[in-house]
Amino acid sequence: MKKDDIRFHVVFITLAYKDVSVSDFFNYAVCQVNQAMGLAEQNVRVTVISRFSTDKKISRNGVEYYFVNDGKSSCLKKWQLSKKTTNLVFSMNPDIIHLHGFFFPRFFNYLLRKNKGKSKVVLEYHSDSIPRKLKWIAARNFRKVDKIIFANYQAARLWAKSFSLSENKWAFSIECAPDSKFMKRESARQISGFSGFPIFLWNSRLITRRDPLTVISGFEAFLKLGTYPYSHFYMMIPDCDEALFMELTQKIAASELLKNAVSIIKERKPLNKIAAYFNSADYVISGSLEDGYGYGVADAMSCGVIPIVTDISTFKQITGNGLVGGLWEAGNAKLLAESITLTVSRTFPTIKDEALRVSNYFDKHLSQKAH
Known part of the structure; x- marks a missing residue:
């Protein structure tokens, strides 16, 4: 992809991972991999940053993958930060930052403060729940985000009621395989x-x-x-x-x-x-x-x-x-x-x-x- 052809740069962030090899990441994170690949095919520069058990960089199907070992457990605790991950995100100066999941309100709060409005920020719902003690942080985060992606209107309406989300922040998408895999x-x-x-x-x-x-x-x-x-x-x-x-x-x-x-x-x-x-x-x-x-x-x-x-x-x-x-x-x-x-x-x-x-x-x- 020529630099002049790139429409914009999106960085996807995944904070929870399974303790498997990097090659197995592409087996279990199929939908997220397909989502990234689908965007890359539309002349978008796509970077995926995933917390992981090892540090590694891979280029695959037009997408750059960065695996980051920050020394913490595979599932980041709801109150934890990952500054190593955040620093890598902002070193790339992306146009859009896309975070998978609502599970990490403190990390997201830190990300928003560090961003200072420079990049557009998208949050994607994955059947998440937020502890009652951290809902005040989540509510503040939601007000600052540019878009929140839901699979359907009912889910959006439920979260909007709980956190007073305005409809202009809603977006809808269903992540699936890029095309049919039908065979005899x-x-x-x-x-x-x-x-x-x-x-x-x-x-x-x-x-x-x-x-x-x-x-x-x-x-x-x-x-x-x-x-x-x-x-x-x-x-x-x-x-x-x-x-x-x-x-x-x-x-x-x-x-x-x-x-x-x-x-x-x-x-x-x-x-x-x-x-x-x-x-x-x-x-x-x-x-x-x-x-x-x-x-x-x-x-x-x-x-x-x-x-x-x-x-x-x-x-x-x-x-x-x-x-x-x-x-x-x-x-x-x-x-x-x-x-x-x-x-x-x-x-x-x-x-x-x-x-x-x-x-x-x-x-x-x-x-x-x-x-």
């Missing part, structure tokens, strides 16, 4: 080893707010109907709450139906193979009680996987209020079973056409090209 199911299943009729997918962390126990109960209720006795549910769990994982596996082990119809995949799949696993499924199920962006569902949809998801605002937006897939009331296993039954009976007889419809919907409404 037969080819994909040769790679993944998935089998079933139909095949269901869980593609999310195993944490309380994703409500996996309700999902597994609803799936068991669906199996009990006996309409699709060869159904199989693959739960891809890259991260988990170990206590919740134990509870989940005990619930599966106690049920003959679930033991034969549920497989758990804990290891994170390489980025160059993950699309094959998504493309191996017919349906993706989510039980999220809240979700900032719905990454796992949107990524599966990019491969034409039909969503069966809770009726939270994020999923209503992603699915066009149920235009594709099925919606069910969060926390209600019985209604999940009904939603699976209804969605499968409506779509499975023409599953190839339905998969293409979801993939096309993704390209038109959710992909980087659509934004």
Whole structure:
């Protein structure tokens, strides 16, 4: 990219990281990597600065990545600063500073004071919560920020009510893969080893707010109907709450139906193979009680996987209020079973056409090209 062609310079900041290798960063931070790459393709100079366990600089797909070891733990505490990170940001004189997450009010306050209005500042919501003791700092920070990015209007309205945010600060975006990764199911299943009729997918962390126990109960209720006795549910769990994982596996082990119809995949799949696993499924199920962006569902949809998801605002937006897939009331296993039954009976007889419809919907409404 020629210097004269550059429209502006954006620096993305990520303050929490996983204790993995730098190469694995590009496997787990897929949405943020795609977001940066999508901007770089539009003649924007993009720099990603991430706190990390080691210091390193990498150039990849037109984006410069700086990994910063500031000597603190992987998840910066809400009251901590990272001056090493902040100093690097301002050494670059960016036009826009983009911080991922609301979790770090004290760091953000320090960043704003040091910025002194020189760079535009954007804050992006990721299903965050702020401790009550630090809300006064957050409220002051929000007044000084230029834009706050939300996935949907409902989330924006909720935060606006809590912190008196004016609507001219709101912006909306859904981070997803840059384009569709649709492939033939037969080819994909040769790679993944998935089998079933139909095949269901869980593609999310195993944490309380994703409500996996309700999902597994609803799936068991669906199996009990006996309409699709060869159904199989693959739960891809890259991260988990170990206590919740134990509870989940005990619930599966106690049920003959679930033991034969549920497989758990804990290891994170390489980025160059993950699309094959998504493309191996017919349906993706989510039980999220809240979700900032719905990454796992949107990524599966990019491969034409039909969503069966809770009726939270994020999923209503992603699915066009149920235009594709099925919606069910969060926390209600019985209604999940009904939603699976209804969605499968409506779509499975023409599953190839339905998969293409979801993939096309993704390209038109959710992909980087659509934004």
